[in-house]
Amino acid sequence: xxxxxxxxxxxxxxxxxxxxxxxxxxxxxxxxxxxxxxxxxxxxxxxxxxxxxxxxxxxxxxxxxxxxxxxxxxxxxxxxxxxxxxxxxxxxxxxxxxxxxxxxxxxxxxxxxxxxxxxxxxxxxxxxxxxxxxxxxxxxxxxxxxxxxxxxxx
Numbered sequence: 001x002x003x004x005x006x007x008x009x010x011x012x013x014x015x016x017x018x019x020x021x022x023x024x025x026x027x028x029x030x031x032x033x034x035x036x037x038x039x040x041x042x043x044x045x046x047x048x049x050x051x052x053x054x055x056x057x058x059x060x061x062x063x064x065x066x067x068x069x070x071x072x073x074x075x076x077x078x079x080x081x082x083x084x085x086x087x088x089x090x091x092x093x094x095x096x097x098x099x100x101x102x103x104x105x106x107x108x109x110x111x112x113x114x115x116x117x118x119x120x121x122x123x124x125x126x127x128x129x130x131x132x133x134x135x136x137x138x139x140x141x142x143x144x145x146x147x148x149x150x151x152x153x154x
Contacts, residue, residue: 008056012049019045
């Protein structure tokens with residue numbers, strides 16, 4: 001609000017400055033009902049400045065009112081979403097607890113060892129590789145031959 005008032009005051013002062021610069025003149029306005037003679041440009045500038053400030057303040061007040069209403073609406077919607085989220089979390093926890101109580105207890109340790117050979121979460125250990133412990137599709141003795149052929153063994 002402070003920034004809007006500052007801008008409005010600066011614009012009003014600019015309009016008043018223009019009116020003050022041409023204050024030595026006098027205008028005659030021919031209106032439908034009457035004629036105004038000897039009207040000072042400063043008076044016209046002052047009236048325009050007052051109209052600008054008042055209309056600007058009304059616009060700022062309406063914008064703030066609308067922003068508050070929108071914020072209130074969004075907070076209510078967020079509260080409804082949080083309620084639904086908590087209900088969904090409770091339902092998921094209840095379903096997980098129900099499914100956990102239906103599963104039979106698995107034999108074996110629950111955590112794998114540092115080398116990963118022990119079963120995890122009660123699962124049986126993985127069977128040994130079909131090629132006798134080879135890795136990456138190479139036979140067990142191919143690693144040393146592969147390194148010598150690549151020129152690493154020096």
